[in-house]
Amino acid sequence: xxxxxxxxxxxxxxxxxxxxxxxxxxxxxxxxxxxxxxxxxxxxxxxxxxxxxxxxxxxxxxxxxxxxxxxxxxxxxxxxxxxxxxxxxxxxxxxxxxxxxxxxxxxxxxxxxxxxxxxxxxxxxxxxxxxxxxxxxxxxxxxxxxx
Amino acid sequence: xxxxxxxxxxxxxxxxxxxxxxxxxxxxxxxxxxxxxxxxxxxxxxxxxxxxxxxxxxxxxxxxxxxxxxxxxxxxxxxxxxxxxxxxxxxxxxxxxxxxxxxxxxxxxxxxxxxxxxxxxxxxxxxxxxxxxxxxxxxxxxxxxxxxxxxxxxxxxxxxxxxxxxxxxxxxxxxxxxxxxxxxxxxxxxxxxxxxxxxxxxxxxxxxxxxxxxxxxxxxxxxxxxxxxxxxxxxxxxxxxxxxxxxxxxxxxxxxxxxxxxxxxxxxxxxxxxxxxxxxxxxxxxxxxxxxxxxxxxxxxxxxxxxxxxxxxxxxxxxxxxxxxxxxxxxxxxxxxxxxxxxxxxxxxxxxxxxxxxxxxxxxxxxxxxxxxxxxxxxxxxxxxxxxxxxxxxxxxxxxxx
Numbered sequence: 001x002x003x004x005x006x007x008x009x010x011x012x013x014x015x016x017x018x019x020x021x022x023x024x025x026x027x028x029x030x031x032x033x034x035x036x037x038x039x040x041x042x043x044x045x046x047x048x049x050x051x052x053x054x055x056x057x058x059x060x061x062x063x064x065x066x067x068x069x070x071x072x073x074x075x076x077x078x079x080x081x082x083x084x085x086x087x088x089x090x091x092x093x094x095x096x097x098x099x100x101x102x103x104x105x106x107x108x109x110x111x112x113x114x115x116x117x118x119x120x121x122x123x124x125x126x127x128x129x130x131x132x133x134x135x136x137x138x139x140x141x142x143x144x145x146x147x
Numbered sequence: 148x149x150x151x152x153x154x155x156x157x158x159x160x161x162x163x164x165x166x167x168x169x170x171x172x173x174x175x176x177x178x179x180x181x182x183x184x185x186x187x188x189x190x191x192x193x194x195x196x197x198x199x200x201x202x203x204x205x206x207x208x209x210x211x212x213x214x215x216x217x218x219x220x221x222x223x224x225x226x227x228x229x230x231x232x233x234x235x236x237x238x239x240x241x242x243x244x245x246x247x248x249x250x251x252x253x254x255x256x257x258x259x260x261x262x263x264x265x266x267x268x269x270x271x272x273x274x275x276x277x278x279x280x281x282x283x284x285x286x287x288x289x290x291x292x293x294x295x296x297x298x299x300x301x302x303x304x305x306x307x308x309x310x311x312x313x314x315x316x317x318x319x320x321x322x323x324x325x326x327x328x329x330x331x332x333x334x335x336x337x338x339x340x341x342x343x344x345x346x347x348x349x350x351x352x353x354x355x356x357x358x359x360x361x362x363x364x365x366x367x368x369x370x371x372x373x374x375x376x377x378x379x380x381x382x383x384x385x386x387x388x389x390x391x392x393x394x395x396x397x398x399x400x401x402x403x404x405x406x407x408x409x410x411x412x413x414x415x416x417x418x419x420x421x422x423x424x425x426x427x428x429x430x431x432x433x434x435x436x437x438x439x440x441x442x443x444x445x446x447x448x449x450x451x452x453x454x455x456x457x458x459x460x461x462x463x464x465x466x467x468x469x470x471x472x473x474x475x476x477x478x479x480x481x482x483x484x485x486x487x488x489x490x491x492x493x494x495x496x497x498x499x500x501x502x503x504x505x506x507x508x509x510x511x512x513x514x515x516x517x518x519x520x521x522x523x524x525x526x527x528x529x530x531x532x533x534x535x536x537x538x539x540x541x542x543x544x545x546x547x548x549x
Contacts, residue, residue: 133183
């Protein structure tokens with residue numbers, strides 16, 4: 001689970017950022033999940049892309065920003081043909097606590113027939129450390145990092 | 148005249164994290180300990196928000212909403228600490244590991260510019276290791292230590308016979324290493340407010356008031372070096388492992404299961420340090436803060452899991468009180484001695500248990516510290532199923548950790 005993320009502007013081409021209104025001079029870009037234009041910075045086959053974060057409006061994508069690992073491995077998302085991606089953020093926030101993300105967060109990318117894409121953050125039950133730090137029972141699955 | 152240096156890293160834990168994650172630079176950052184509950188280190192950027200060491204994370208996030216929390220990694224900090232000492236050793240063979248982020252260097256009689264020396268070391272550490280340090284250089288270790296704290300961060304302070312009087316007049320009693328709050332009060336009552344006031348008193352007066360340690364400080368502040376720089380670390384006198392019980396618990400089986408986890412970490416420390424212990428102490432801390440202790444002497448020095456588990460069990464059942472809720476548990480082993488240099492018995496005793504212990508050690512080394520463990524740990528399934536539990540990154544040699 002995450003309420004917001006932060007990533008580095010310099011790691012993404014300007015045209016990608018501008019497409020989603022991420023203008024400005026700040027090197028450190030913050031995106032809230034609750035914003036209308038919530039997006040995630042993603043690495044797909046070595047390419048840096050900005051993709052909408054989950055779904056809040058359309059009905060054919062799951063109406064959430066997160067995917068439970070347990071649901072994924074039990075086949076619950078199979079109909080969407082999800083692809084694994086790395087969400088390349090530097091920090092994430094949950095319940096008001098920003099925590100360092102060293103390499104990224106694991107996510108899945110889904111696409112509809114009209115080639116609209118969405119990225120969902122993969123989550124798992126929290127470790128004791130994460131529970132104490134944020135008060136949350138679920139946490140994002142981090143790449144090569146244990147909290 | 149001796150030249151002694153004290154090098155103190157600035158915001159060491161955060162600086163170490165910034166070495167491997169430049170994203171953290173120039174941002175308010177804290178390092179969390181105690182299972183993610185509180186601040187154990189902070190960056191200078193957090194100062195204006197009033198964040199302090201020991202502050203609970205919920206309070207820190209309220210004070211500074213943009214604060215970034217990092218999980219402590221003592222193994223990494225030790226790597227950086229050693230990298231710094233390798234630079235110091237270019238200047239002298241006599242380098243003292245005072246703490247993970249502080250070192251003393253005895254430069255001998257250094258005739259060249261002390262300012263240039265200090266700045267050169269500072270810049271080399273910054274370029275080669277990536278850590279900002281503050282440096283104090285003086286004629287004694289106490290003067291050098293006070294000096295390194297004077298102009299933080301990334302400061303340099305040089306104390307020579309020419310400026311020592313001015314320096315001492317600007318040092319308060321509380322800033323003198325070795326003089327804690329109680330001793331400070333004693334001195335302030337006698338109108339000894341500064342280091343200069345301290346040395347103006349005759350030595351017998353100071354010795355009567357503060358005994359030998361106080362007299363040593365008196366000489367050191369005068370510029371007379373009597374406390375040596377120790378390049379060999381003194382041997383550990385105890386081995387200890389323990390920490391939070393992840394909440395308040397009164398269930399005997401649960402607490403015993405958790406203690407077995409601490410025992411595995413404790414055994415790991417004994418084997419890594421290649422030592423044995425003569426007695427084992429258990430400390431249980433109740434929710435009201437009161438500690439309960441029991442010590443069990445062993446028949447002989449030992450680092451056998453079965454011997455220690457038996458002794459620990461006996462100690463635990465001796466102090467455990469039904470109805471009491473406990474929040475922390477620690478295991479302490481002392482005295483300790485090296486496993487080498489002891490007289491071996493002609494008769495090899497209990498080879499079966501030794502074989503079992505060796506097998507367990509081999510498997511746990513390869514597959515994780517708690518892979519093979521006592522069945523009694525089944526009473527704390529949440530603890531042993533925790534994904535982060537296998538990675539015991541706080542278990543650094545010689546460090547009391549959370």
